[in-house]
Amino acid sequence: MKMRSRLLLTAVLLLSLGFYWLVDWIVRDVRLHYFITxxxxxxxxxxxxxxxxxxxxxxxxxxxxxxxxxxxxxxxxxxxxxxxxxxxxxxxxxxxxxxxxxxxxxxxxxxxxxxxxxxxxxxxxxxxxxxxxxxxxxxxxxxxxxxxxxxxxxxxxxxxxxxxxxxxxxxxxxQARRRLVLSGLVGFAAVVLLLIPVSLWIIQPVRALTRYAQAIRDGKKAERPLLGHGGEMSELADAFEEMRDALEGKQYVEEYVQSLTHEMKSPLAAIQGAAELLNEEMSDEQRRRFLANINAESERLHGLVERMLSLAALEKRKALERGESIDLQVLIEDVTDSLLPVAQAKGITLRTAFSNPWKPKGDYFLLRQALTNLVTNAIEFSPANGTVEIRLSKPEIRVIDAGAGIPGYALDRIFERFYSLPRPDGGPKSSGLGLNFVREAARLHGGDVALRNRPGGGAEAVLTLG
Incomplete structure (x- = not known):
């Protein structure tokens, strides 16, 4: 039996006993006063x-x-x-x-x-x-x-x-007894009817805390329910929040240490191997090649650490510290202008379409970085001389490419940290943190991101903002 039903049933039972005793006492008292009169x-x-x-x-x-x-x-x-x-x-x-x-x-x-x-x-x-x-x-x-x-x-x-x-x-x-009993029944019914919204009012904080706990259990980014200040429910919500921070902090460190360790193994092994070979006799050309490998792997490690720090800072944020009105049309034009040289190098045409622009509240830097990641991915996975289209229509931003699409085995893992697909042109894989960054930024703005294949070919990223 649900807590609301138990609460209502207990209240009805106690009220029934209370009203019966009250009406019976009043009837006996009235009877006595009739005799006194x-x-x-x-x-x-x-x-x-x-x-x-x-x-x-x-x-x-x-x-x-x-x-x-x-x-x-x-x-x-x-x-x-x-x-x-x-x-x-x-x-x-x-x-x-x-x-x-x-x-x-x-x-x-x-x-x-x-x-x-x-x-x-x-x-x-x-x-x-x-x-x-x-x-x-x-x-x-x-x-x-x-x-x-x-x-x-x-x-x-x-x-x-x-x-x-x-x-x-x-x-x-x-006659007096009939009137008293009728009045008691009417009063009892009125109180029971009032108990229904009162019970809902009492149970609502419990439901909010239950949903909050379920969101924590499912690993979703959930905000602490607003339950006022100073009450028992507010204290319980604070306890949930502290427990969540403690659990997430422990799990967060474990996951990041494991992920970072795994991703750093390859470049560190490459640097170590190249460094050992440099101690041997070799030509100047071979030495330059090994030094270039060391520099490339060092830059890869540096970029990996920087992206990890940015993503970690973003994931730990529970809400936007400040919100400003963002002109999404201006933001999209800013991103396309900055990526135009990259697109032109591959012969990619960037197109924009604004059918229903709006200005949500948010963080311009985070949204710009998120959209940059999506458009960069679209450019990298599009064939030469292809087209990447960015469409704006409330409440979504769609980034569409004309590539081969996402393999079926990767659809469920595409937003995992460090998960990356090989580039069509044989270039090096990315760090696998860009899409994860996009998802965290979208959720921080009350939205989400989805990546799916289009029926006619190519992939489509849909960035939804709240």
């Missing part, structure tokens, strides 16, 4: 009735009849979305011996014992309240009672208990 209203009602009965516990017939009529009346009270259809208030009046004086429901006959906590406490002058299941086998038979003392001067002469079934507030609690 109900009890508070019963307190007011009991105190009001106790004050009305103050001084005399006698419940006259008019009061009893009014309560009976109210209990039988059909209501149509629209309370928000709930319609109340009847009055469900019960009133019980008892004396100091807890004997029933009046019961609005008629369940208790006059004189019957009302032995409940609410009245007992009220007769002591304390706050009396209770919640009782009137039918123990029925969950909806719970009633809440609040009793208040009936006074005669300073003396308590009885108590009045007012009761109401808890089921009367159940519709409001159910």
């Amino acid at each position: 109900m009890e508070e209203s019963l307190v007011d009602t009991s105190v009001l009735l106790a004050a009305q009965l103050s001084g005399d516990l006698t419940v006259d017939s008019d009061f009893a009849k009014a309560l009976a009529d109210a209990g039988e009346r059909t209501l149509a009270a629209k309370i928000y979305t709930h319609t109340k259809t009847n009055m469900n208030l019960r009133i019980v009046v008892v004396d100091t011996q807890r004997q029933t004086v009046f019961d609005s429901r008629g369940t208790l006959a006059p004189g019957a014992l009302y032995d409940w906590r609410d009245a007992t406490l009220a007769l002591r002058g304390a706050y009396g309240a209770r919640t009782t299941y009137e039918d123990p086998g029925h969950a909806f038979s719970a009633h809440m009672y609040v009793a208040a003392p009936v006074m005669s001067g300073e003396d308590i002469i009885g108590a009045v208990a007012v009761g109401k079934p808890l089921i009367s507030v159940t519709p409001f609690m159910k």
Whole structure:
């Protein structure tokens, strides 16, 4: 499972548990407050009735009849979305011996014992309240009672208990519960939807670092991803960069030492052989020839070292230190002018074509050297009296020759260091570093270079710039 999926799944699971707990806690809290509100209203009602009965516990017939009529009346009270259809208030009046004086429901006959906590406490002058299941086998038979003392001067002469079934507030609690659950689900869905871009935002640096690590693994020139400053991801990117520099530095030295050693063997052997022969007796002409060989091989070594140093400096650069606007048409004309004597010596015609010129940002010296290498190769591999064409069309520079093309076995190795093909005219091979230099310069400018055979004959180098 991908990290993003794990992160999202974990967040959804934790949010589910969190929202369930929150909604359940709020629902229970709302239920409690409904009961508190109900009890508070019963307190007011009991105190009001106790004050009305103050001084005399006698419940006259008019009061009893009014309560009976109210209990039988059909209501149509629209309370928000709930319609109340009847009055469900019960009133019980008892004396100091807890004997029933009046019961609005008629369940208790006059004189019957009302032995409940609410009245007992009220007769002591304390706050009396209770919640009782009137039918123990029925969950909806719970009633809440609040009793208040009936006074005669300073003396308590009885108590009045007012009761109401808890089921009367159940519709409001159910409605509140539905709204809370719906709000919780909507909030949960909104948070989950917000988690998707947040998870992408969190995972994006990890993906960037993964691509960066893969590029390092594949030996590609990759830039450190920009992940801000001071954060854990930025520190991790710095660690990757330091690790890359350490690995590349070690591998770089090993490869260059091996390559340079291999390439230097031949000229050094030639110089050593010629030097040993100079100690022997020989004619002046032979001595001059061996000295010329030593000079030629020395120049070859010098050129090899210079090219190696230039290429090494280029490969170690991770980005252009400064960029200037380069007129590629002017650059191409500069290269063709400088190579015109070389081309004329072989009877090669240099042609240019500018169909869509542009001015990218870059390093003029590096691009000039890269294009010089491509055009020089094209001249060397073109037949006498042939043509080399340089075409400019955004975003490419194409160098086309009319030579024999690139052998199939060399297509995959043409950009390797020190890999060089024999010249058609039998001239000495090059150092094999020119095309590698071109590729590094192109990549440093956000592009690349490709070399392929043309269907009609000849080869084509395509230098792409970013």
